[in-house]
Amino acid sequence: MIEQAELIKYFLLESEDYVNTLIEGIEELENKGFNYETLEVLYRTTHTLKGSASIVKFNKIASLAHKLEDLFEALIKKEIPDDLSLLNIIRKVVNIIISLINEIVQYNEEKSEIDEKLIALIDEIVNKKTITKVEEVSETYSPLPTINSVRVDLNLIDSILGILSEIIVQKNILIDREKELTNLVEVILQGGKKLFNEIVSFSERYWLTPISDKSRVLDTFFTDFSDLEFDRYDEYHIFTRKISEITNDINEGLSELISFSENLSSNFKTLNKEITNLKDNLLSLRMLPIGRLLSKISEAIKDIANTLGKDISIEIKGGDIKIDKPVLDLLHEPLIHVLRNAIDHGIETPQERLALGKPQKGNIKLNAKKEGKYVVISIADDGRGIDTEKVKQRAIEKGLLNPQQAIQMSKDEILSYIFVPGFSTSEDVDFQSGRGMGLDIVKTVIAKLKGTIEVYSEIHKNTTFIIKIPQSLSITNLLIFMSSSLEFAVPINYIEEILTIDDFPNVKDERVINHKSRVIPVKIFSEIYLSSNGKPLEKGYIIVFNFSGIRKALLVDDILGQEEATIYSLGKFLEGLNQYLGYVISSKGNPRFVIDPVKIFEEDFSFNLPLHLYRENVVYSGRVLIVDDSISVRKSLQALLEAKNLKVYTAKDGLEALSILEEKNVDLIITDLEMPVMHGYEFISRIRKDERFNDLPIVVLTSRGTKKHQEKAIDLGADGFLVKPFDEKTITELLERFNIIENLIF
Amino acid sequence: MDEEIRQERHFCVFGVGEREFLIPKESVVQILDITKIFPIPGSPDYIVGALPVRGKIVPAIDLAKVYNIERINYSENKLLVLEVEGDKIGILSDITPFFVSFDKEIVVEDYLDPKKLYEELKVKQPSSNKNNENIL
Numbered sequence A: 001m002i003e004q005a006e007l008i009k010y011f012l013l014e015s016e017d018y019v020n021t022l023i024e025g026i027e028e029l030e031n032k033g034f035n036y037e038t039l040e041v042l043y044r045t046t047h048t049l050k051g052s053a054s055i056v057k058f059n060k061i062a063s064l065a066h067k068l069e070d071l072f073e074a075l076i077k078k079e080i081p082d083d084l085s086l087l088n089i090i091r092k093v094v095n096i097i098i099s100l101i102n103e104i105v106q107y108n109e110e111k112s113e114i115d116e117k118l119i120a121l122i123d124e125i126v127n128k129k130t131i132t133k134v135e136e137v138s139e140t141y142s143p144l145p146t147i148n149s150v151r152v153d154l155n156l157i158d159s160i161l162g163i164l165s166e167i168i169v170q171k172n173i174l175i176d177r178e179k180e181l182t183n184l185v186e187v188i189l190q191g192g193k194k195l196f197n198e199i200v201s202f203s204e205r206y207w208l209t210p211i212s213d214k215s216r217v218l219d220t221f222f223t224d225f226s227d228l229e230f231d232r233y234d235e236y237h238i239f240t241r242k243i244s245e246i247t248n249d250i251n252e253g254l255s256e257l258i259s260f261s262e263n264l265s266s267n268f269k270t271l272n273k274e275i276t277n278l279k280d281n282l283l284s285l286r287m288l289p290i291g292r293l294l295s296k297i298s299e300a301i302k303d304i305a306n307t308l309g310k311d312i313s314i315e316i317k318g319g320d321i322k323i324d325k326p327v328l329d330l331l332h333e334p335l336i337h338v339l340r341n342a343i344d345h346g347i348e349t350p351q352e353r354l355a356l357g358k359p360q361k362g363n364i365k366l367n368a369k370k371e372g373k374y375v376v377i378s379i380a381d382d383g384r385g386i387d388t389e390k391v392k393q394r395a396i397e398k399g400l401l402n403p404q405q406a407i408q409m410s411k412d413e414i415l416s417y418i419f420v421p422g423f424s425t426s427e428d429v430d431f432q433s434g435r436g437m438g439l440d441i442v443k444t445v446i447a448k449l450k451g452t453i454e455v456y457s458e459i460h461k462n463t464t465f466i467i468k469i470p471q472s473l474s475i476t477n478l479l480i481f482m483s484s485s486l487e488f489a490v491p492i493n494y495i496e497e498i499l500t501i502d503d504f505p506n507v508k509d510e511r512v513i514n515h516k517s518r519v520i521p522v523k524i525f526s527e528i529y530l531s532s533n534g535k536p537l538e539k540g541y542i543i544v545f546n547f548s549g550i551r552k553a554l555l556v557d558d559i560l561g562q563e564e565a566t567i568y569s570l571g572k573f574l575e576g577l578n579q580y581l582g583y584v585i586s587s588k589g590n591p592r593f594v595i596d597p598v599k600i601f602e603e604d605f606s607f608n609l610p611l612h613l614y615r616e617n618v619v620y621s622g623r624v625l626i627v628d629d630s631i632s633v634r635k636s637l638q639a640l641l642e643a644k645n646l647k648v649y650t651a652k653d654g655l656e657a658l659s660i661l662e663e664k665n666v667d668l669i670i671t672d673l674e675m676p677v678m679h680g681y682e683f684i685s686r687i688r689k690d691e692r693f694n695d696l697p698i699v700v701l702t703s704r705g706t707k708k709h710q711e712k713a714i715d716l717g718a719d720g721f722l723v724k725p726f727d728e729k730t731i732t733e734l735l736e737r738f739n740i741i742e743n744l745i746f
Numbered sequence B: 001m002d003e004e005i006r007q008e009r010h011f012c013v014f015g016v017g018e019r020e021f022l023i024p025k026e027s028v029v030q031i032l033d034i035t036k037i038f039p040i041p042g043s044p045d046y047i048v049g050a051l052p053v054r055g056k057i058v059p060a061i062d063l064a065k066v067y068n069i070e071r072i073n074y075s076e077n078k079l080l081v082l083e084v085e086g087d088k089i090g091i092l093s094d095i096t097p098f099f100v101s102f103d104k105e106i107v108v109e110d111y112l113d114p115k116k117l118y119e120e121l122k123v124k125q126p127s128s129n130k131n132n133e134n135i136l
Helices: A002-032 A036-055 A059-076 A086-107 A116-128 A154-208 A235-285 A291-307 A325-346 A350-355 A388-397 A403-408 A411-419 A438-448 A631-642 A654-663 A680-689 A707-716 A728-737 B114-121 B128-135
Strands: A287-289 A312-317 A322-324 A362-371 A374-381 A452-458 A462-470 A476-483 A486-491 A495-500 A512-515 A518-524 A541-547 A550-556 A558-565 A580-585 A591-595 A622-627 A646-651 A668-671 A698-702 A720-723 B010-016 B019-024 B028-033 B047-053 B056-061 B078-084 B087-093 B098-101
Touching: A002 A036, A002 A086, A002 A287, A002 A291, A036 A059, A036 A291, A059 A086, A059 A116, A086 A116, A154 A235, A235 A287, A287 A291, A287 A325, A291 A312, A291 A325, A291 A362, A322 A325, A325 A362, A325 A374, A325 A438, A325 A462, A388 A403, A388 A411, A411 A438, A411 A452, A438 A452, A476 A541, A476 A550, A476 A591, A486 A558, A541 A558, A558 A580, A622 A631, A622 A654, A631 A646, A631 A728, A646 A654, A654 A668, A654 A680, A668 A680, A680 A698, A680 A707, A698 A707, A707 A720, A720 A728, B010 B078, B010 B087, B028 B047, B047 B087, B056 B078, B078 B114, B087 B114
Parallel strands: A312 A362, A486 A591, A518 A550, A622 A646, A622 A668, A668 A698, A698 A720, B056 B087
Antiparallel strands: A287 A322, A362 A374, A374 A462, A452 A462, A476 A486, A476 A558, A495 A541, A512 A518, A541 A550, A580 A591, B010 B019, B010 B098, B028 B078, B047 B056, B078 B087
C-alpha cells in the first residue's frame, strides 16, 4: 500500500494546483463577468480534478468535481442564465473540496459527508435550467494544506545529473591519482629504506677506519692525544651521524605518509559510495507512477467513447508502477492511438453488444506490470476482435504480402501486418485516430522507446495489445567493446551470444562463421571505420546479433564488459551519424559511441566504407598509398591515380599509413611531410627500418620545397621529391619512373 | 567569408593556421583547453573528434580542413565552444581567442555566421561523405 500512498501524494500535489485554478477562475468570473475562456478553464480543471480524484478513489471529491463540471458545461452551453449568485454555490462546493483535501492530508481519507442539499441544488439548476433559489452566503476559502514537497523542472534534474557526471569523472580521476600516490609512497619508502641501510653500513664501516690526515679536524684540544688516546670526531663522523639522524626523520615522515594515504583511500571509498547513492536517488526523482498517465488517458477516451455513442468502462491495474518521466510523456500518443482504435473499431455499440449477448458496457482493461527492467502495458478490449482473414486479404491487396507466403503464416504473424505502414482494415479514414496510418506510427514511437508492441486477438471476443518498454530511457544495458584502441558500446537487446575468434580462426578471410549449423555473415568492425590506428588483432570476439531471426555477426578486438548507462543523444549537429544511437560516458569520463547494430548491417549503409571492399575483385595495375592530412590532396590525387587503373589507399598520417601497410600490399607510397600524429620524416624512417619494405619506393609530396627539406627526406630514404601543387604530368612521370603504370600497355 | 554585419558589434577572434576569423561574441559560450579529443569514427574529416564537457560531448571542428588552410605546426589548441540553436559545437583555434568591438558601420572581414557555419558543417543524413566534399 506504500504505492497507493505515493499516488495520493501526487494527487495532493495536483489538487492544490486545481483548487488554486478554480479559485482564480471564480474570482475572474466575479470581476469580469461570465466569459467563455474562463468557463472553459474551469470546466477543464474540474474535469481533470474529477479524473485524478477517481484514480485514488476519493469519490467525494470526484463527485463534487463532477457536479461543478456539469454546472460549468451548462454555463458554457448557455443552458442556464449566468447569474452571479451561482458563484456562491460554486464557492461552497470548492470549500468542501478543500476541506476534504485537508482531511486526506490528515487522515488519508475523506471524512465529512457531502452536503446532499447542495448537490441536489446543483442538479436542479442543471436539469431545470433555471436558478431556483440561491442562498446568500458569502464564502471565504479555508486554507489549503501545506504539502511537504516542491515541484522541480525536469531540466533541472537533468542539469544536476550533468553536473554529477562531471563530479563522477573528477572523482574517478582522483581515485586514479590516489593509486598513483600509493605507488609513489611505495617508491619513496623503498628508497628511504635503501638510503637508511646504506648510511648505517657506511657509518659502521667508517667508524673503524683510521682517520686520514686530510680530513682531521684541526682542533688544538686534540693535538696532544694520539689516535688511540681519544675518540675523535672528524667531519665525516659528524656528517654520517647527521645523515643517519635525518634518515630517521625521513623514516618517521614516511610512516606518517603511509597512514595518511591509507586514510585517504578509505575517505575516497566513502565518497565513491555516497556519490553512487546520490546518483541513484537523483535518477529515481525522474520516475513517476504510470497510473497518472493511464487515468488521464482513460478519462479522455471515455469522453470520446461518449461522443461515438459507445458505452465503456475502463479498468486500470498496476498504476503504481514507476516509469521515467520522458518515457511517460512519449507513451501518451501511442496509448491514445491504441485506445482510440479499440473504441472506434473494437467495441460495438450497446445495441450490437446486447444482440451478441455481451454486456452492454464495453470493457477495456489497462494493465501495467513490471518485468525486470521493463514495464509491460496491456490494453485489452472485449470488442469484436480482429478478423485475420480480412487482414490477410488486405495485406495481399496492398501488395504487402504474397499469397503463397500467406498460406504458411500463423494467425499471429498475419495479425502483425496491421503494424505495417499503409495498412488499414477500415475503409473510412478517421482523421482523429489516423486509422491506417496509426498503428505503424505507434510501432515507430514504441521502437524509439526501445520497446516492442504485439497484438493478440480472438475474433468476436477480444483484442489485446501488449506494449513492452524499458522502465527508464536513461538507462540501457550495453555491451562495451574495443576496436582499434577505441571503446564502443552496443545495446545488448539484439545480442544473442559472444564467441571467441579462437574457435573460428579463418573468420577474417572467410567473413562468415558456421555456427550451430547456421552460416552467419561476419563484419569486421575496425574495417567499417577506416580510421584504424590498428595493430593487428591479438584477441578477437565475434558478437552474434539476432534481428528477428536473421543472424549477423560483428568481429571486434576485445570485450570490456557489460554496463548499464545513460545514452545521450549526439545532438542535432551530429545526428547525421545515424550509425550511432548516441554516446555514453565511461567512468573515466571518456565518451563511448553507442553503435546501432541495425544500421551496421543495413546493406546500403554508406558511412566511410572503405572503397576497397567493393573493388577488391577488379584487377589493378598497381597499388599506391597516399599519406596526406589534407582531404583535398588525398581526394584529388586519388581520383587522378584511380583514373589510371590504380588501386589507391589513403591515410591521414604516418601512423594510419603504417597500419595500412601491415594489411595491404603497396607498390608506391606518396607522402606529405607535415602531418599530425606521425609526420612524414618519421614515417619514412620507420618504413626504411622495416626489412619488408626495403625496396618500396617512397615519394615525398610537400609544399616545403627547400633544399634542406629535400635532403633530409632523401637521407632518410625517400626515392623522390615533389613540390605541391602537382599536375597530372608530373604524377604520370613519377609513376613511370617507378614502373607503376607500365602494365597499362596491355 | 566577407559579410556585412547587422547588429553585432562585439566579436570573438580566433585563429586557424595563419588566418584569423571573427564570430559574434553572443554565440560564444566557453573557451576550453584541449586535453584530449576522442575521435568519432565515421564522421567527416573536419570533425576531429569530441571533447567531453560536463558529461556531454562537444564536437570539435577543424576549420583548416574546411577552408584548406595549411598548418605550420599543431601548437596548443583551444576549443571555442559556440551555441547554435541550442546545440554546442566547438571550433579549434590555434590562438587563445580574444574579444574585440567594432563600430556598427565597419564592414568586418573574415566574419563567420555561426548559423550558416552550423548548417554547412552539420553532418547530413544518410551519407555524410558526399556532403563534406561539397564544402571544400
